[in-house]
Amino acid sequence: MDIGQLFRLDNKTALITGASSGIGKHCAMLLSQAGAKVAIASRRIDQLQSVVDEIAQLGGQAKAFELDVTNKKSVTKCFDEIAQWSLPTIVVNNAGMSINRKLLDQTEEDWDRVIDTNLKGCWLVATEAARHLAATNTPGNIVNIASILGERVIGGVAPYVISKAGVVQLTKVMALELARHQIRVNALLPGYVITDLNREFLLSEAGQKILSRIPSRRFNNLEDLNGPLLLLASDASTAMTGATIAVDSGHLISGL
Ligand code: NAI
Helix, strand or coil, X not given: CCHHHCCCCCCCEEEEECCCCHHHHHHHHHHHHCCCEEEEEECCHHHHHHHHHHHHHCCCCEXXXXXXXXXXXXXXXXXXXXXXXXXXXXXXXXXXXXXXXXXXXXXXXXXXXXXXXXXXXXXXXXXHHHHHHHHCCCCEEEEEECXXXXXXXXXXXXXXXXXXXXXXXXXXXXXXXXXXXXXXEEEEEECCECCCCCHHHHHCHHHHHHHXXXXXXXXXXXXXXXXXXXXXXXXXXXXXXXXXXEECCCHHHHCC
């Protein structure tokens, strides 16, 4: 057995949603380096072009597609366009957002935006992908980016916490129903990952307080996600479905 090939994604196409920044962009670059053709999708196609260019410079193949995960018509249209290019057998549901407000200050609009993006969006994209795969008897692999907040709670982001708990259950129910179509569905639960958006906060005094509650006393870097992402995206995880993998330097087990 060639262990070097275990995590390779040659001759596969992967779709990554919300790939214009942060974890999604990192994931697109990573899966491309592992040999996959990558379809990257987000609301603003102009913001994706630099990612396409970066991947091309490194010798990979990528194409940008416009996608609003909250809108069924947009999801259907995007999938039809991607499938014409190359049907993705790996789908990473990464698009997500949060609104930071106390429970009693959250508005109905806040609730709808967060739940629609994180939970409904994940469901729309995953089921559309599964329909395309099932219709062509093609085995596939869906990776949902949830969060440790799918399993533990903090204040100030109620719709986010609830949406991610929903993604965890969605992962399991999809794994159950799609196994007969040879489609695997697993979830990654990152703890705090340092990205451009949160770097300042995580390095602030408030961020350092959070750090003191993480057993390994470290926030995650984007690179910490590489191994777990490649495991779930590749055939190395052939026997895994319905699994939830925390990548959090022990944050979940701290109970704090
Ligand atoms: P980010 O804000 O850099 O990335 C989110 C991406 O989703 C962006 O590209 C954005 O354009 C896209 N997006 C938002 N709404 C969309 C929509 N309606 N349709 C299509 N695309 C849309 O944030 P980050 O940190 O990279 O987060 C990525 C995922 O990882 C999210 O699901 C987030 O909840 C999750 N996560 C992040 C953690 C962190 O500490 N950064 C920790 C745990 C989970």
